[in-house]
Amino acid sequence: MNLPLLPTISTSFIVISAIFIAIGWILIAQNKRKQHKYVMITGAVFALSFFILYMSRTIFIGNTSFGGPEDMKIYYTIFLIFHIFLATTGGVFGIVTLILAFKRNISKHRKIGPITSVIWFFTAITGVAVYLLLYVLYEGEHGQNLFQAIFG
Numbered sequence: 001m002n003l004p005l006l007p008t009i010s011t012s013f014i015v016i017s018a019i020f021i022a023i024g025w026i027l028i029a030q031n032k033r034k035q036h037k038y039v040m041i042t043g044a045v046f047a048l049s050f051f052i053l054y055m056s057r058t059i060f061i062g063n064t065s066f067g068g069p070e071d072m073k074i075y076y077t078i079f080l081i082f083h084i085f086l087a088t089t090g091g092v093f094g095i096v097t098l099i100l101a102f103k104r105n106i107s108k109h110r111k112i113g114p115i116t117s118v119i120w121f122f123t124a125i126t127g128v129a130v131y132l133l134l135y136v137l138y139e140g141e142h143g144q145n146l147f148q149a150i151f152g
């Protein structure tokens with residue numbers, strides 16, 4: 001199997017980031033505050049690295065359009081839009097969660113933190129599914145612009 005380098009790295013970054021967020025959640029449940037802080041910041045750094053890598057690839061190389069059967073394309077497109085929606089929401093929630101933490105607005109941080117984490121878990125799961133559909137189960141067409149990649 002010939003896996004593409006950059007998408008494999010960026011998808012791994014989302015997964016690693018989600019694992020750190022899960023560990024960070026366990027840590028704060030055990031009241032390990034310092035570890036929670038550093039593990040969550042590490043998770044955020046991986047999420048940011050994913051974003052930078054993904055955007056650079058979109059700008060400099062182009063995205064990939066779905067290479068599976070024609071009648072599956074519509075389901076793929078809906079799923080991809082769902083994933084993009086989750087990732088964007090997760091990113092915004094992540095920034096707000098971090099700002100609340102650093103401003104020591106801990107009561108609001110505690111309320112939004114679990115929501116951010118769950119959105120991020122689903123972003124990672126759907127991200128892996130998109131990766132599998134584009135590169136592993138079927139062979140997508142590379143070098144497409146973002147619009148072509150989403151809508152074919």
Ligand code: HEM
Binds near residue numbers: 021025034044110114
């Ligand atoms: C799973 C839900 C979450 C809960 C219940 C939670 C809870 C908390 C609590 C109680 C603190 C205060 C610890 C203290 O008193 O020092 C804290 C701090 C912090 N949290 Fe969370 N958190 C959650 C998710 C997150 C997420 C998703 C991030 C970032 C991606 C994050 C980043 C931080 C940071 C950086 C601090 C340290 C703030 C500082 O000391 O200046 N947390 N969190």
